[in-house]
Amino acid sequence: xxxxxxxxxxxxxxxxxxxxxxxxxxxxxxxxxxxxxxxxxxxxxxxxxxxxxxxxxxxxxxxxxxxxxxxxxxxxxxxxxxxxxxxxxxxxxxxxxxxxxxxxxxxxxxxxxxxxxxxxxxxxxxxxxxxxxxxxxxxxxxxxxxxxxxxxxxxxxxxxxxxxxxxxxxxxxxxxxxxxxxxxxxxxxxxxxxxxxxxxxxxxxxxxxxxxxxxxxxxxxxxxxxxxxxxxxxxxxxxxxxxxxxxxxxxxxxxxxxxxxxxxxxxxxxxxxxxx
Amino acid sequence: xxxxxxxxxxxxxxxxxxxxxxxxxxxxxxxxxxxxxxxxxxxxxxxxxxxxxxxxxxxxxxxxxxxxxxxxxxxxxxxxxxxxxxxxxxxxxxxxxxxxxxxxxxxxxxxxxxxxxxxxxxxxxxxxxxxxxxxxxxxxxxxxxxxxxxxxxxxxxxxxxxxxxxxxxxxxxxxxxxxxxxxxxxxxxxxxxxxxxxxxxxxxxxxxxxxxxxxxxxxxxxxxxxxxxxxxxxxxxxxxxxxxxxxxxxxxxxxxxxxxxxxxxxxxxxxxxxxxxxxxxxxxxxxxxxxxxxxxxxxxxxxxxxxxxxxxxxxxxxxxxxxxxxxxxxxxxxxxxxxxxxxxx
Numbered sequence: 001x002x003x004x005x006x007x008x009x010x011x012x013x014x015x016x017x018x019x020x021x022x023x024x025x026x027x028x029x030x031x032x033x034x035x036x037x038x039x040x041x042x043x044x045x046x047x048x049x050x051x052x053x054x055x056x057x058x059x060x061x062x063x064x065x066x067x068x069x070x071x072x073x074x075x076x077x078x079x080x081x082x083x084x085x086x087x088x089x090x091x092x093x094x095x096x097x098x099x100x101x102x103x104x105x106x107x108x109x110x111x112x113x114x115x116x117x118x119x120x121x122x123x124x125x126x127x128x129x130x131x132x133x134x135x136x137x138x139x140x141x142x143x144x145x146x147x148x149x150x151x152x153x154x155x156x157x158x159x160x161x162x163x164x165x166x167x168x169x170x171x172x173x174x175x176x177x178x179x180x181x182x183x184x185x186x187x188x189x190x191x192x193x194x195x196x197x198x199x200x201x202x203x204x205x206x207x208x209x210x211x212x213x214x215x216x217x218x219x220x221x222x223x224x225x226x227x228x229x230x231x232x233x234x235x236x237x238x239x240x241x242x243x244x245x246x247x248x249x250x251x252x253x254x255x256x257x258x259x260x261x262x263x264x265x266x267x268x269x270x271x272x273x274x275x276x
Numbered sequence: 277x278x279x280x281x282x283x284x285x286x287x288x289x290x291x292x293x294x295x296x297x298x299x300x301x302x303x304x305x306x307x308x309x310x311x312x313x314x315x316x317x318x319x320x321x322x323x324x325x326x327x328x329x330x331x332x333x334x335x336x337x338x339x340x341x342x343x344x345x346x347x348x349x350x351x352x353x354x355x356x357x358x359x360x361x362x363x364x365x366x367x368x369x370x371x372x373x374x375x376x377x378x379x380x381x382x383x384x385x386x387x388x389x390x391x392x393x394x395x396x397x398x399x400x401x402x403x404x405x406x407x408x409x410x411x412x413x414x415x416x417x418x419x420x421x422x423x424x425x426x427x428x429x430x431x432x433x434x435x436x437x438x439x440x441x442x443x444x445x446x447x448x449x450x451x452x453x454x455x456x457x458x459x460x461x462x463x464x465x466x467x468x469x470x471x472x473x474x475x476x477x478x479x480x481x482x483x484x485x486x487x488x489x490x491x492x493x494x495x496x497x498x499x500x501x502x503x504x505x506x507x508x509x510x511x512x513x514x515x516x517x518x519x520x521x522x523x524x525x526x527x528x529x530x531x532x533x534x535x536x537x538x539x540x541x542x543x544x545x546x547x548x549x550x551x552x553x554x555x556x557x558x559x560x561x562x563x564x565x566x567x568x569x570x571x572x573x574x575x576x577x578x579x580x581x582x583x584x585x586x587x588x589x590x591x592x593x594x595x596x597x598x599x600x601x602x603x604x605x606x607x608x609x610x611x612x613x614x615x616x617x618x619x620x621x
Contacts, residue, residue, distance in 0.1 A: 162367035163369060
């Protein structure tokens, strides 16, 4: 496709606007984290690392970070096991209702979080499961599974089924074939999926508000401290940490899965929407 | 035990395989003897590859049995069968080196490391790839990958080696080299080969026996010369060699192009030969030989191949439109069964 100079200019402006629109607020938050003054106003009076120390000493923020990390790790682990198994079933076996299952696995990422949250909350209350780390993990796993599943299915569809047949032909049973052949083929796709799942879980708010009970994950902690002027500088610092902790895995995942096809968490949503 | 020793390496009885409504393999019976180079020849969709996959165990038949050396393995998974497969796309493990690929089967079977190493080296030497052990499949040419696939299968010393169009992805020259190479390897290792191809030249060149597949059934089994010179059905006559069919007295007959002689003016026909007259409609000069398409007065047309012993291309091409007499010996004229007859017989 060739573009005229006008169109090219327009695209440049649009790109610049988009990036500005998305990233300028993030830069402002990052700057406020180093702001000497408690009051958020321009221009910034001076720079300080004081708030980082305060954030570190803040037991609420520390507990929240710890809970978020455990929840994200738990949800990612659960998603890795279930997402991989589902992808193997869908990509490697023919069975009745396969397309439906594929659709149902992808659907949760397109469902409004508030609905998922409500539904889970109602279920936990009805069954008498007390809210806490476990329920957060289950709540996050609903959409983390999709990311792992999408990455794994895309990879499996691109690798020849003959590899697994060749392995069986050479004497390997199903488990040996998975360990020596299928898993090494899947490894980078699974890692990419896991990193994305981790990032998604780490900054999730809506489902978490319904499944966390009295516990606070880092995003929830931010939400509840935002309205307290005293805490605002510390919140800014936590926000910067959150940005970093979500950016790094996504960056690594993108690099890892350059060749898998579906990578982004939104690809799942688009696929699910298209399937409707 | 005596019985087992006498049993053929592969015996298929009444093998049937359906994919939904489609019958892929429709009652196949065959025996492959020890050390034989057996080829399953047919167009795509004729059931030859599915039959191979049924022998390997990748597919389960809907009816019939698969016996390997007298042992019923119909219900056994691929890893419990003493056969190995060379895939059309080679299916080399991309994350392993050539050496690791070839050693895979031995490693799975827990062959001790020193023995593994010797056998891998031997196998690589057999396919003339010594010194390539450290490379990755992606660093090899198509022909080399093909050899690795072969070594990976041979190293396990299977009772039967199954080959699914192994030369299909190679260019013509390499394919011809590999045909000779495969034949040499088969003689050297003495393993039974079951070979799938749609290429009749390949089948005729390499095989001890050929089974011609069509629509899930075997139309004819026999040595290459027999299948070529005495095709029993119209399909075999057409698929193996040039289709040269005529309707005479309500029967279909076939004559191979190289068995027909064009008589020159003044030539006296052999009194015992069959003679027909016709007109040359097309002349195709093909280097070694010239092919003439002759339209016959009694109906139908035949392709005649004449070796270019003294003819030049100009002389050959001049012949277009000329009326000629053709003769062939009655024993080269074959009466064919139609499919219907075959099915009832």
